[in-house]
Amino acid sequence: MTELRADARRNLERVLDAAADVFAASGPDASIDEIARHAGVGHGTVFRRFPTKDDLMYAVVERRVAQMRAVAREALAADDPGEAFFDFVHRVAELNMRTPGLHRCIVHCGDKPGAADLERLVGKIVSRAQRAGAVRRDVKPADVRALVRSALTSAPPGQWRRYLEVVLDGLRA
Amino acid sequence: MTELRADARRNLERVLDAAADVFAASGPDASIDEIARHAGVGHGTVFRRFPTKDDLMYAVVERRVAQMRAVAREALAADDPGEAFFDFVHRVAELNMRTPGLHRCIVHCGDKPGAADLERLVGKIVSRAQRAGAVRRDVKPADVRALVRSALTSAPPGQWRRYLEVVLDGLRA
DNA sequence: CCTGAAACGGACTGATGAGTCCGCTTACGT
DNA sequence: ACGTAAGCGGACTCATCAGTCCGTTTCAGG
Numbered sequence: 001m002t003e004l005r006a007d008a009r010r011n012l013e014r015v016l017d018a019a020a021d022v023f024a025a026s027g028p029d030a031s032i033d034e035i036a037r038h039a040g041v042g043h044g045t046v047f048r049r050f051p052t053k054d055d056l057m058y059a060v061v062e063r064r065v066a067q068m069r070a071v072a073r074e075a076l077a078a079d080d081p082g083e084a085f086f087d088f089v090h091r092v093a094e095l096n097m098r099t100p101g102l103h104r105c106i107v108h109c110g111d112k113p114g115a116a117d118l119e120r121l122v123g124k125i126v127s128r129a130q131r132a133g134a135v136r137r138d139v140k141p142a143d144v145r146a147l148v149r150s151a152l153t154s155a156p157p158g159q160w161r162r163y164l165e166v167v168l169d170g171l172r173a
Numbered sequence: 174m175t176e177l178r179a180d181a182r183r184n185l186e187r188v189l190d191a192a193a194d195v196f197a198a199s200g201p202d203a204s205i206d207e208i209a210r211h212a213g214v215g216h217g218t219v220f221r222r223f224p225t226k227d228d229l230m231y232a233v234v235e236r237r238v239a240q241m242r243a244v245a246r247e248a249l250a251a252d253d254p255g256e257a258f259f260d261f262v263h264r265v266a267e268l269n270m271r272t273p274g275l276h277r278c279i280v281h282c283g284d285k286p287g288a289a290d291l292e293r294l295v296g297k298i299v300s301r302a303q304r305a306g307a308v309r310r311d312v313k314p315a316d317v318r319a320l321v322r323s324a325l326t327s328a329p330p331g332q333w334r335r336y337l338e339v340v341l342d343g344l345r346a
Numbered sequence: 347c348c349t350g351a352a353a354c355g356g357a358c359t360g361a362t363g364a365g366t367c368c369g370c371t372t373a374c375g376t
Numbered sequence: 377a378c379g380t381a382a383g384c385g386g387a388c389t390c391a392t393c394a395g396t397c398c399g400t401t402t403c404a405g406g
Contacts, residue, residue: 004352004353005351005352005353005402005403005404006403006404007352007353007354007402007403008352008353008354008403011353011354031392031393031394032393032394032395033392033393033394036355041354041355042354042355042356043355043356043394043395044353044354044355044356044395044396044397045353045354045355047394047395047396048353048354051395052394052395053393053394053395136339138335139335139339142329143332143335143336143339146327146328146329146336147324147327147336147339147340149327150323150324150326150327151320151323153323154319154320154322154323155319156315156319159316162311162312162316163316163319163320165343166309166312166316166320166340166343166344167320167339167340167343168343169342169343170338170339170340170341170342170343170344171339171343177382177383178372178373178374178381178382178383179373179374180372180373180382180383180384181373181382181383181384184383184384204362204363204364205363205364205365206362206363206364209385214384214385215384215385215386216364216365216385216386217365217366217367217383217384217385217386218383218384218385220364220365220366221383221384224365225364225365226363226364226365
């Protein structure tokens with residue numbers, strides 16, 4: 001069952017690549033038809049591998065979530081908890097704002113794929129920074145995520161760094 | 174032409190009231206059919222008065238924008254510029270968060286209706302507060318609006334006051 | 347080769363929602 | 377009261393998009 005025919009595997013890759021491109025460009029509203037066209041296959045082919053549009057989106061989003069987990073693990077290994085936290089936020093923001101459409105897909109997915117793990121890591125980063133007195137104590141990790149995310153998505157193109165600084169200033173103890 | 178027949182005027186009011194209710198409950202995605210049903214008229218009747226859905230939404234949004242203008246004028250009349258600014262933001266937030274759906278409509282409208290005027294008033298409030306040293310100088314009125322708005326819309330139900338405080342802290346000089 | 351299973355792709359369905367049209371109804375001036 | 381224009385409402389069109397189905401094509405093992 002894991003053994004796909006050669007053409008099938010090729011098409012599967014094409015679909016995933018196309019989906020990454022199109023979702024990155026148009027966000028979660030991208031249509032399956034457009035992705036299929038971009039991949040050079042019929043949309044029936046897409047649906048055979050991914051029964052629903054969300055399934056396809058999760059597959060694309062998963063890669064990004066994995067990257068973020070890696071960044072989070074690095075932050076936990078760093079020495080200064082406060083610096084680690086702010087650096088982590090900056091790096092994740094940088095990662096996501098390179099493809100704002102994909103970022104909106106992550107939001108749309110409600111963090112379904114490998115989110116629990118990432119959530120746990122972020123929780124550690126935040127509470128460590130709070131214990132070190134670098135971050136105000138009346139916020140939870142979910143609050144940090146929501147606030148940062150909203151600053152990023154509401155900023156006009158090219159302005160998100162400034163907006164992020166404002167929110168991060170507000171988060172300092 | 175401005176003289177509507179009595180039944181027409183009655184229906185127009187019903188439509189506007191229904192639209193206010195439904196948009197407040199469901200945001201900009203509310204369908205014309207639902208509004209018409211809620212008003213007890215056919216949807217043809219709605220379209221006769223408001224050629225497009227956006228026209229109807231603007232009409233509803235206009236009322237709220239007028240309220241905000243009034244609050245802004247009060248703020249400009251206050252003595253302490255810094256206090257006036259933060260108080261203004263709080264009051265506008267309070268106003269909008271009582272009907273989050275309508276708030277989303279305002280966002281959707283991109284501030285089309287009477288926004289220029291409101292924009293101008295807010296500009297004065299902000300720069301006055303900046304001159305008084307209460308607000309950081311590297312933000313423009315549009316930034317304030319975007320940041321506050323994003324904090325409000327991204328907060329979980331009941332949490333928006335906390336989120337607003339974080340952003341306002343970030344905006345202080 | 348040659349055959350059968352796997353894969354393909356596009357026609358089709360079904361749902362939704364904006365906006366149009368027109369035959370019927372109703373207000374209101376005379 | 378009555379004629380008519382304003383008003384009504386819902387059936388209809390049109391577009392979009394997710395998801396299904398099935399006749400045809402293509403791969404791969406013997």
